[in-house]
Amino acid sequence: ERMKRKWKGYIYTFYHPDPEIEYVAGKGGVPRRVHTFRCFNKGCKQTVRRYLDTGDRVSTGNMTRHAQRCWGEDAVKVAASYGTVERALEKVAKPMKISGKLTTAFAQQGKGKITYSTRQHTRTETKAEIAKWMAQSFRPFALVEDDGFKTLMRTGRPDYYIPSQSTVSRDIKRIFVRTCSRVARFLQEYDGDLSFVTDMWTSPNHIPYMGTTVTFEHEGQLVSLVLDVVQVAKVK
Ligand SMILES: [Zn+2]
Known part of the structure; x- marks a missing residue:
């Protein structure tokens, strides 16, 4: 925690929030403590090591260089202008606008391989994803109140929002009614x-x-x- 407070630099926006702590052999076999940061960008597996026993601890040169290459110099500049990690994360690494509409998540559905966002769902997105999952895979609504499911969803993020089964049921009915009228209108105008x-x-x-x-x-x-x-x- 004490170390985390030092990591207020905007550059951490571009890396996973929890670095791995490792030891590597230094001169004469003396172990050196390093933090290994993983790039936050989708599909990027780059890691950047920071040695804690040198001045490297406060310098962020390597992290900045990779972020500039991977995310673009503009993204790094904009992140720098926001000051705190939280604000930079909100404004730069999560550039996706969230409209708050239940239909948004459905529009993003693509064909082929499933990819996973590095950003957590909003409440609305969670509701939409669960409704979609239950409707498409014929799952019972009661699953959302199942202890095993809750454990899977909330481990590591205990505040994760999970809708109640009556909410899921209501959402699916609402989506069904709206989809019916959309299909009807589409066919009439086809x-x-x-x-x-x-x-x-x-x-x-x-x-x-x-x-x-x-x-x-x-x-x-x-x-x-x-x-x-x-x-x-x-x-x-
Ligand atoms: Zn990267």
């Missing part, structure tokens, strides 16, 4: 051919269902949406 398909089948417990899908081309991609699945009252 300039092209829409192909509707129905399919009927019987579940293993002998209940007949009918599903309706629509297929169309959108921005060069074939899109197929399930519009509804209804139980068929009587099959003659």
Whole structure:
């Protein structure tokens, strides 16, 4: 903690907040204590060592040089202008604007490999991510109040916000209603051919269902949406 207070320099904005403490052999085999800082940039594995037994302890030359290369000189300059790590982190290393809308997190969904942000979720993003996860993977809402889940989420960050199961349930219903009207509006305004398909089948417990899908081309991609699945009252 005492050391951390010395690390008020803005340059730490660009590194993981907790450096690893290591010992390396110095002259004559005398162990030297070093702090190994990992670059905070996405995908960057660069580490910078700082020796604690020399003047290096307060100099930040190597850290600055890597940050300038990795994040750009402008980012380092802007971070310097904010003074404290907290403010620099907020203004520079977290440049992503957070709109606070539940739909924001959905818009970011890309195809292919999943990448993880180095920034923690906001409350709204957590709610959106959990709603998306539960809806897409058919998870029971009660999972959010499961002790094992809470342990996984809150280890290392005990204040992490987790919505209650009634919040998740309400969010998913809200998203569903909004998505329905968005899809309806989209289809009504669609300039092209829409192909509707129905399919009927019987579940293993002998209940007949009918599903309706629509297929169309959108921005060069074939899109197929399930519009509804209804139980068929009587099959003659
Ligand atoms: Zn880097």
